[in-house]
Amino acid sequence: MGKLSETLALERCRLFVGRDAEIAAAQQWIQNQNAPTEVLFISGIGGVGKSSLMMRIIDLTAQANQLAIWIDGRVCPETPAGFVEALFDSVKQNFGDLTHQTFSNKEIIQEIFKSKTLLCIDNYESIQMIDSWLREVFLPQLPATGLMVLLVSRKNLSEPWQHDLAWRSRVKHIALLPFIKQEVMLYLFRNGITKSVDTEQIFSETQGLPLALALTSEKLQQVGSHVWPLSLRINAELMREVTAPDLLETLELLCILPQATPEWLGRLLRTPLDADKLLKLSRISFVRPTADGFALHDVARYYLKEDMMRREPERVQSLRTRIVMELVQDIKSSDIHQRRKLTSILLSTCRDAFQINSVPIIPQDIEHMQMEAFQPSDLPHLMRILQDQDSLAVSIEKDLIVLQQLAEQFPECIRVYRSKETIPLAFCSGFHLYRETTAFHETFFPGMLEQAFPGEIEKMRTQSVEESNTYYHLLAGTSERDSDHTFWELMGIIIAEWLILYSAGLRLVMINTYEGLNGILFQLGYRMRPLTGLPEDHPFCHATIRELDWRDLDVGDRILELFGMKAPKSTSPLSKIIPDRAIKSALPLAEDPVRLEQTELAKILELSGIELQDTIQKLLWGDLIFPLDERMQQLLRLMSTIANLTAEIATKRLHVSRATYFRIRADALRVLKELLLLKCS
Known part of the structure; x- marks a missing residue:
């Protein structure tokens, strides 16, 4: 794989076009031996070339013999502990498994970052809940010089990064734009497409988007430039056409898996991938390398999966079942931090199997219906949502105060789903239980956690956020004033947020008196018990504790049970x-x-x-x-x-x-x- 990586780096360099200012900024930092620590934030729409630019910067860093660390937010558990584990896992090749030695996390982190380092966090929008922890706790403990933090996201830089006076001078935000006409022509030239092509039409049809341009280039190389008209729009048919027949099965697997290592693909494919096929796979424009292997570009995965679900739903189900069974077996033999990552992939892989009466709980189009970070301007809308559903609250007055204080003290704990007009339609809020959040909760709801977790409360009151393994769901709500989404669609978005993103390797807890969601929560695997020991006049004296615990070794078997499946009783x-x-x-x-x-x-x-x-x-x-x-x-x-x-x-x-x-x-x-x-x- 070392030779393959060198070959890929050379190809990326040869085919890379444009982004001169961005590359120059990265080169300047790489060449400066005393470069100050800074954050380079790259944003842009899907298909605009964010991953290509990130990979080019990683290649430049490697050529300078500097350490490059790559973390993918899509498969990184959205907790401080999960991020630290992903960091340690990413550097094993350079430092070995330091976690098995007698070092503290702080000592290991200091060892990793003692030399000049590029820290890449791809798909940063997927770990927004730990944004403030990264900015205020994790990054400040790293060296003041010799570190570049490269954040790659579809979303723009959040307000806290922009307004934080301490960070402002160290943060550069680059919003990528599509290629201009000259860059399109240069790209075609470098791909050997120089004759009888209408560059004006290609530029117009692809709108200068690098992904669409790459697909068009691959199609032209296959059929010859004399064959017109061509479909230059991104679609599933075009992506299948430009893929070699012996790699189509691999594409199907990557439609279901968020990412896969070469080893994993080898286990699942009828014909394992050899070095030549891996090289061919890596050359496909909409297949992107990841820290652990390969993944489809988000835009490509959406189109291909939608098309596959429409054409061959039974095949999709069959592939998913095979993948789920393999994941469950891997979970059984994994250590604790690998288990969290595998559980996250497992939940993501089979999320559309969560159903009630054959109706999916989580919307099929969830990739395009995701929640976003809270903004101060959202607060009036969220307060109105709570007021509109005051019949669900034990005390609407208390809930409104809690939401307002949460927005001031822990804004990263609130996630919002907005309409096309950016009006909040749904939100959910909650936090990992540790020293500060436990104190916050006890301020408003004294005695609840003590009665719910009598054997654990003292630990919760003293542990750090990195040590927490319990996520507490606090408040949520949906707007009834929107005609484009049903109540259950909005609830599905909320459920996907806390179930898929927050739950891997954790215990999820919800305590309230509302019984309307019990059917869904049972389907999701929650266990329920009464909250006892509170005085009769306490508003939560008849509340129910709902728990979903993914911390155990048998998590895979339990997920299979939710879908009416049983783990094979292997005699092996x-x-x-x-x-x-x-x-x-x-x-x-x-x-x-x-x-x-x-x-x-x-x-x-x-x-x-x-x-x-x-x-x-x-x-x-x-x-x-x-x-x-x-x-x-x-x-x-x-x-x-x-x-x-x-x-x-x-x-x-x-x-x-x-x-x-x-x-x-x-x-x-x-x-x-x-x-x-x-x-x-």
């Missing part, structure tokens, strides 16, 4: 779960059967110390057994003979780079687990 020994830590702690004890018998690995495999010792020694010192290769075996031997093996020692002994070492270690641990389970079955 691979259904057992062996954490990495169990292997790492057992290998150095391979010569000591007494201590080996006390290890977590022996308990999982249900083996005596002598039996486990014999099994390990045969795998490490005996003949190679596929898929264990010589280099993996060599590394496993090192791990068994050198306790607490460091990356520095391993790279010297194996004569490999750090990145290669971490790849070999991951493969070796995975293969050893499989072979141990097979031998012990």
